[in-house]
Amino acid sequence: MERTSERAREVDAAMADIRAIEERDGVTRESIAAIRARLLQLAARTDLFTPEDFPPPGEGDARNSCLYRLHEDEQHRFALYANSTSGKRSSPPHNHTTWAVIVGVSGGDELNRFYDRTDDGGVREKGQAVVRAGTGVAFMPDDIHSIHIEAPVLNFHLYGLGLEQLTRREYYKPAEHAWSVFPPHSDIREARPGRS
Numbered sequence: 001m002e003r004t005s006e007r008a009r010e011v012d013a014a015m016a017d018i019r020a021i022e023e024r025d026g027v028t029r030e031s032i033a034a035i036r037a038r039l040l041q042l043a044a045r046t047d048l049f050t051p052e053d054f055p056p057p058g059e060g061d062a063r064n065s066c067l068y069r070l071h072e073d074e075q076h077r078f079a080l081y082a083n084s085t086s087g088k089r090s091s092p093p094h095n096h097t098t099w100a101v102i103v104g105v106s107g108g109d110e111l112n113r114f115y116d117r118t119d120d121g122g123v124r125e126k127g128q129a130v131v132r133a134g135t136g137v138a139f140m141p142d143d144i145h146s147i148h149i150e151a152p153v154l155n156f157h158l159y160g161l162g163l164e165q166l167t168r169r170e171y172y173k174p175a176e177h178a179w180s181v182f183p184p185h186s187d188i189r190e191a192r193p194g195r196s
């Protein structure tokens with residue numbers, strides 16, 4: 001129990017600092033980099049965020065990845081999730097419509113590919129970064145990325161607004177050379193003490 005309350009305290013402290021960064025500086029490349037740095041400090045507490053605390057879906061589950069809600073305020077702002085994946089997983093190129101930060105906690109690599117939109121309505125890759133323990137990426141609301149995971153991984157996903165509220169996230173379908181809209185995320189597991 002003591003570890004659970006310490007985890008909640010550390011989450012609350014990090015999120016208070018992150019809220020203060022956004023209030024002071026707004027949403028800019030610099031402020032989301034500062035948010036990423038603060039979230040990396042939280043992720044360094046691997047004693048409080050273990051794969052045993054946040055297990056991936058079991059064998060036979062339709063998904064091999066799940067999200068645990070660690071923090072979200074009353075307005076669904078500052079939504080922090082632990083993302084636990086059991087193995088191979090990829091996403092198509094997509095935006096978030098709110099700022100987003102991903103940092104590694106433990107496990108394997110999460111390759112992030114970054115894209116620009118092209119004039120003909122497609123995407124062009126412009127760079128990559130690997131998220132693993134001690135590293136992270138930060139995105140402005142219109143930035144486009146895809147993720148590629150090969151081995152079990154635990155990381156943090158932090159969004160300016162909760163995933164269940166994001167109804168206009170676009171993703172690119174290369175086979176059709178077309179964009180579509182993700183349905184709002186569901187099946188998020190509650191991990192805040194005292195909630196269910």
Ligand SMILES: [Fe+2]
Pocket residue numbers: 094095096100145
């Ligand atoms: Fe994303």
